[in-house]
Amino acid sequence: MTIRLDETHDAKRQSWVASANGHTDFPIQNLPLGVFSVRGDTPRGGVAIGDEVFDLKAACDAKLFSGDAEKAARAAYASTLNELMALGAGPRATLRKQLSALLAADTSESSRAQPLAAKLLHKVTDCTLHLPAKIGAFTDFFAGITHAENGGKRRGSNPPLNENYRYVPVAYHSRASTVRPTGVAVRRPYGQRLAGNDKLPTFGPCLKMDFELEFGVWVGNGNAWGEPIPINKAGEHIYGYCMLNDWSARDIQRWESAPLGPFLSKNFGTTISPWMVTPEALAPFRIAQPARPQGDPKPLDYLWDNTDQREGALDLDIEVLIHTEGMRAKSMPPQRISVSNTRHLYWTVAQMVAHHTCGGCNLEPGDIFGSGTISGPTPENYGSIAELSFDGTRDIPLASGEIRRWVEDGDDIILRAHGRRDGYAAIGFGDCCARMVAGKGV
Numbered sequence: 212m213t214i215r216l217d218e219t220h221d222a223k224r225q226s227w228v229a230s231a232n233g234h235t236d237f238p239i240q241n242l243p244l245g246v247f248s249v250r251g252d253t254p255r256g257g258v259a260i261g262d263e264v265f266d267l268k269a270a271c272d273a274k275l276f277s278g279d280a281e282k283a284a285r286a287a288y289a290s291t292l293n294e295l296m297a298l299g300a301g302p303r304a305t306l307r308k309q310l311s312a313l314l315a316a317d318t319s320e321s322s323r324a325q326p327l328a329a330k331l332l333h334k335v336t337d338c339t340l341h342l343p344a345k346i347g348a349f350t351d352f353f354a355g356i357t358h359a360e361n362g363g364k365r366r367g368s369n370p371p372l373n374e375n376y377r378y379v380p381v382a383y384h385s386r387a388s389t390v391r392p393t394g395v396a397v398r399r400p401y402g403q404r405l406a407g408n409d410k411l412p413t414f415g416p417c418l419k420m421d422f423e424l425e426f427g428v429w430v431g432n433g434n435a436w437g438e439p440i441p442i443n444k445a446g447e448h449i450y451g452y453c454m455l456n457d458w459s460a461r462d463i464q465r466w467e468s469a470p471l472g473p474f475l476s477k478n479f480g481t482t483i484s485p486w487m488v489t490p491e492a493l494a495p496f497r498i499a500q501p502a503r504p505q506g507d508p509k510p511l512d513y514l515w516d517n518t519d520q521r522e523g524a525l526d527l528d529i530e531v532l533i534h535t536e537g538m539r540a541k542s543m544p545p546q547r548i549s550v551s552n553t554r555h556l557y558w559t560v561a562q563m564v565a566h567h568t569c570g571g572c573n574l575e576p577g578d579i580f581g582s583g584t585i586s587g588p589t590p591e592n593y594g595s596i597a598e599l600s601f602d603g604t605r606d607i608p609l610a611s612g613e614i615r616r617w618v619e620d621g622d623d624i625i626l627r628a629h630g631r632r633d634g635y636a637a638i639g640f641g642d643c644c645a646r647m648v649a650g651k652g653v
């Protein structure tokens with residue numbers, strides 16, 4: 212689905228909301244959707260603009276929207292955006308156009324909105340940001356080929372990748388009930404694992420806690436059970452994007468994942484950034500899917516679409532930062548430990564959708580995908596601590612004088628993403644951040 216660039220992408224467009232015009236993840240060209248509450252009131256739909264949250268219900272009650280945009284804003288009165296997401300791409304794009312006009316500094320529509328600023332805007336620091344949708348299902352892909360190869364090497368597989376990898380967008384069904392938005396601490400899981408050189412398992416806290424730098428994909432309108440989504444229609448079903456930390460207990464994973472896939476090593480918690488960045492906002496950052504290395508097979512026909520190959524990948528800078536207790540005690544800022552880019556994914560999002568549904572599985576509004584860990588080709592691009600510390604065998608030195616081989620209790624792990632392109636406003640996703648805290652035995 213090609214999204215045309217229009218006045219909402221104009222880099223010169225400024226907002227009457229002053230904080231949207233400076234250094235921010237949320238300039239007027241972004242307008243991501245989310246769910247917020249203010250001082251304990253009812254959660255409802257909102258839009259991030261600078262340091263503020265724009266209240267869709269207040270705007271709709273003030274009759275600022277018309278047509279499909281009004282229908283979309285009304286669906287966002289709810290405490291989850293599933294109903295809005297089920298409306299699909301059309302109303303979302305119309306809402307964006309009207310929002311952009313209302314929030315712009317130089318339009319006739321803005322003169323209707325600006326006098327109502329006190330009702331329409333809430334300082335984000337006064338707000339609680341919630342999950343944007345009730346998540347029915349969470350599927351985690353494995354589309355970062357370098358991460359997949361590094362994992363194979365650690366396990367001693369030769370070749371490191373299974374033969375299916377270049378044919379199948381590999382994934383597993385993960386756990387929806389434990390996905391939490393940014394800011395919610397995650398408890399270190401207890402489970403069975405081989406500690407040290409033990410040959411037999413013991414039960415205890417995870418000793419090899421890891422993060423995974425992933426890109427999250429929100430499903431909008433779904434498909435009927437038994438009716439696959441062809442790849443050239445996949446874009447119509449994607450509602451938005453977020454950053455996703457697929458916390459991973461590597462010692463539990465190593466012991467339990469033979470022959471089936473991850474279970475308790477992944478189901479204790481996943482952190483996502485709370486704003487859904489829309490396909491419209493990301494349109495300037497679309498790129499061709501990078502050519503496959505020579506010798507790799509062409510994807511099977513149901514995974515191949517010329518338009519998808521031409522513009523189905525994204526060029527987003529992504530990074531991981533750590534903020535330890537030691538750093539906080541010394542008032543030091545978070546430290547970046549990895550930089551990568553979404554262009555390193557081996558499969559496009561459309562290929563994931565086409566593959567997920569090709570056997571008849573129905574997707575539903577509010578389902579979420581993780582991309583898989585997006586490691587780049589060199590060690591400074593590795594998107595998990597297992598890769599950065601070479602499976603816990605090398606120290607990662609931190610500016611605070613501390614070292615890490617795995618994530619420790621009290622560490623904040625922060626994922627960020629930014630789209631940057633000459634001639635366009637830079638946009639960001641907002642932090643995907645959570646603290647790892649001590650767990651609780653049985």
Ligand code: MN
Nearest residue numbers: 351423457583
């Ligand atoms: Mn993962």
